[in-house]
Amino acid sequence: MFDPTVQRSRVTEGTKRANQLFASGLEHYAASATAHLTDKKPFDIPMLSPFPPLLRVYMFTLTTHPSERQEGAYRIQITLPQQRRHFDTTDDPFLILAGYEPNLEVFALWDALAHDEGQGITHSKGVQIREETLLTALSQGVACQRRTLRRSGDTETVVAARPDALPEALELRWQLSLERLTS
Secondary structure (H helix, E strand, O other): OOOOOOOOEEOOHHHHHHHHHHHHHOHHHEOOOOHHHOOEEOEEEEEOOOOOOEEEEEEEEOEOOOOOOOOOEEEEEEOOOOOOEOOOOOOOOEEEEEEEEOOOOEEEEEOHHHHOOOOOEOOOEEEEEEHHHHHHHHHHOEEEEEEEOOOOOOEEEEEEEOHHHHHHHHHHHHHHHHHHHHO
């Protein structure tokens, strides 16, 4: 499934590898092969039940730096084609805002819509996850972390997972996002 109305950009080789790893972790739940779609940002995965029918994945590389606001935090920088853009909701997808840490081989999944409110996403917005959450996911498969959103003051739960635990993590991310939207 490729919708030409969705604005997509090319990705780096590292992001393409993360996209492929993400898609392969969900291959048993995908409605069709997705390997050819992973060279774009975002990329779509048509899904089978019990998941939403369409995932739209915005993948970024998790990085850490000594100058982080929180010591021991990893972050992604959300960069969309223009300032004050919104995630693309064409075809009513479930949006996934994901980061991948290639050295740990762990994904982080944020609540995409919690970061796309009001006038849109500021240029190069950073979102964080603590290192201890990534390490817990590495050892246990899935881990969660609650964090306060600076802009709204709302609380978000970030889900981290190894590639083999992505189905469980994705189901949890979906449930948490639905709970936030209906509360």
